[in-house]
Amino acid sequence: MSMQAVVLEEFREPLDVQELERPDPEPHGVVAAVEGCGVCRSDWHCWQGDWDWFGYRPEPPHILGHEPTGTVVEVGDDVENVEEGQEIAIPFNFACGKCSLCRNGRENICENHIGLGFMNEAPGAFAEEVHIPNGDINAVPLPDGIDVETAAGCGCRFMTSYHGMAHQGDVGNGEDVVVHGCGGIGLSAVHIANALGANVIGVDLMDAKLERAEELGAVATVNAAEVDDPVTEVHDITNGGADVSVDALEIETTCRNAVDSLGNGGRHVQIGLTTSDERGEIPLPTDEIVAKEIEVIGSLGLQPSRYPEMLDMIQSGKLDPTALVEKTIDIHQVPDELEAMTDFDTVGIPVCNDFSS
Structure with missing residues (x-):
């Protein structure tokens, strides 16, 4: 049987939806039917051919x-803890589960890390189905109170921001947190830092993004163009400088x-x-x-073993990834959505949730 998928044939050239x-x-x-997959600026970077300097440049x-989030449709013979029919969250930072980093709770920087959608070893999820290696580790069952539609908003940008704010930044306690760049990661960081008890300031060039930052809990915003x-x-x-800063974009200006x-x-x-x-x-x-x-602290993805923290906060209503979802689209609209990111012309998180139209 075939499926539809968004295929990169040549860097910076138009993307095609193909039958594969x-x-x-x-x-x-395990193989999952994809229920939703966010369209992220990181996909844009991959389409542009960036990131070969750290191995995220597929041929x-x-x-x-x-x-992606999805529903398990097929399970390999050696998988023990994942079953057909389970609804799952799917981290992009696939782990092996066996190296010393994985065994010490740092699966997101696994020694054998495979980046979903960014490396040929892991074809991506703008597709009707996606394969998840080491399913017992990398397929995260969703609790009963969270459906796949809600979880579709907590992909890379949301879960990455959760790790950055809750673990690496360790924000809270009324600290002042400034977020430079209010795209999908930045707005997620605003929402999450606010939920963790911080006072958040959003900085961006676009009023529409700053307005969303305020809706998501920012106590103040700065339009850097004005x-x-x-x-x-x-x-x-x-009154003298923030306790925590976040560069959610990484151009020289925002980082500095x-x-x-x-x-x-x-x-x-x-x-x-x-x-x-x-x-x-x-x-x-x-x-x-x-x-x-x-202190200068890097932050990549989120360990599968620490997803339950984030999912608990979603279940209790402290976090709401659906608040970040700007719109839902079908698979044939994904190329245009990525093209719009060339000029930063998106607000919030677009999610593809129709893969067969």
């Missing part, structure tokens, strides 16, 4: 998409502004990844980092 063979499960893997042809210096504005709002927004002893959380313009290299004020004892 459905995946079969490897002995340790075309390749199926894109890395933010002020002389957004860093000064943040220092004024926070985020670090400069901090007060003494502040913590900078880097979530955004660069484009081919920077190729992973951005200058930072190292002497200021020393003098202020600023």
Whole structure:
């Protein structure tokens, strides 16, 4: 049987929806029917051919998409804890479950990491079905109170922001948190940091995104295009600098502004990844980092073993990933949605939830 999928044939060239063979499960893997898959700027980066400097550049042809939820339709012979019919969240950061990092609760940076949709070993999820290796680890069962439609909003951007705010940034306790870049990751970070008890300031160039930030809990916003210096504005709002800063975009301007927004002893959380313009290299004020004892912390994805924390907060109503979903689209609209990201012309998270039309 065949299925429809969004296929990258050549970097930066128009994407096609093609008929491909459905995946079969490897002995340790499971196959899920995709119920929803967010359309993310990271997919745009992959389409552009970015990120070869850390191995996230597949050789075309390749199926894109890395933010799925789904229903298990087939299970490999060696899988023990996942069953057909289960509704699951699917992290993009596939883990092996056997290396020392996995055994110590750091599956998101597994020594044998495979990035769903970003590496040829894991064809992506803009497709009717997706294969999940090491299903006992990487297929996260959804609790009864969360349906796949709700979970469709907690893909890469939401779960990555949860890890960045709850674990790496360890925000809360009335701390001032400034989020530079209010796209999908940034707005998720605003919502999550607010739920964790922080006072959040959103910084962006677009009023529509800043309005969404306020709706999601930001206590203040700064339009960086309309002020002389957004860093000064943040220092004024926070009476001396933020406790935590987030760069949710990673261009040189947002990364530097985020670090400069901090007060003494502040913590900078880097979530955004660069484009081919920077190729992973951005200058930072190292002497200021020393003098202020600023911590610089990276954050990638979310460990499957820590999904239950996030899912519990969703179940209790403290977090609502559906609030981030801007619109739902079908598979044939995915290429146009990615094209719109060239000019940052999206607000919130678009989700593809129709794969067979």
